[in-house]
Amino acid sequence: MSTFVKNAWYVAAWSKDVGRELLPRTILGEQILLYRREDGTPVALVDRCPHKLAPLSVGRLKGDFVECGYHGMTFDCSGACVRVPGQQSIPRSAHIRSYPLVERYNAVWIWMGVPELAEATPIVDVPHYEDAGWGVVDGQYLHFKTNYLNITDNLVDPAHTSYVHRNTIGNEAGEDVGVQVEQGASHVLAYRWIKDAPPVALVARMGQFTGNVDRWQYYYLYLPSVSCVDFGSIAAGVEPTEENKDKGIRSFSFNFLTPETESTTHYFWLHVRNYHPADAQASDDVAHLMNLTFKEDADLLELVQIEQERTGVREYTGLAIDNAPVRIRRMIEGLRAQEQPEQAGQTAAARRASQPAFSS
């Protein structure tokens, strides 16, 4: 059974990767074709010709239209067929689905669900993205060979940093520090403060601390799969307030998870920071460290996926630190249950639309 939530905005690609070449990408198990019109507007269509199911991505762009590479049927940006070589009439079923897109944060976001719901659904807010006092690293991509829910589990789980990331962003100081959990209508927050402990390596370098620090980790997960990790450090002994966080070394690490298949996930990430905002070397250091860190997650979560597939179960001994991951999974199940009637309707419509496109 699918684990995907369709009525949500997902990053389909970084803006820089969508151009006048046909870009195929699997998203929520569907074959999608991305490109830009001549005026720069991005387009997303099903990457499948309704004639013999040839991928349109092996065809070519003609102006704003896509020409199938098998027999030349041609489609406009809405998915309507505008030409069938060798015949005058265009079969009524010669239409492919197009998807709503929005460009924000240098990314192209796609809506895979009921189109009418797209406009009223906001895209997550990335604080300080356009603030000159903050440095940005964006355009980053990793491919995880694991179901996206294994990653959402991980991204509301501060406790794993002491172990998985011992050599990058974690250290032993946090091993026995408990996690608090708060739940909103469409997000879960897992957080903790690790008080009066030595700074982790990056913070020690960037913050020039001379003594111990208070370190915070606030893991927000916005349904279904946008993660924001607010983390940083400040000289030990302050009140744990938002204002004091801004006085320390602070980062917002955003992870946009787009399910590719049930066992693979596109992992787009960006990072904003309040230290050395215009320093290219600091940006390179952040990109290098975060990519190392996420690779540590990927290596572990890919092994978890293999074991889940081998055993056919996702069972584990429940621990106190699972509070937030369990809430996320329940909330996602709730969203999926709401969508099922719509998905059933879409499946019937898709079956009808996939009838062979014979001409009359």
Ligand code: FES
């Ligand atoms: S498969 Fe596309 S036109 Fe025949």
Ligand SMILES: [Fe+2]
């Ligand atoms: Fe991690």
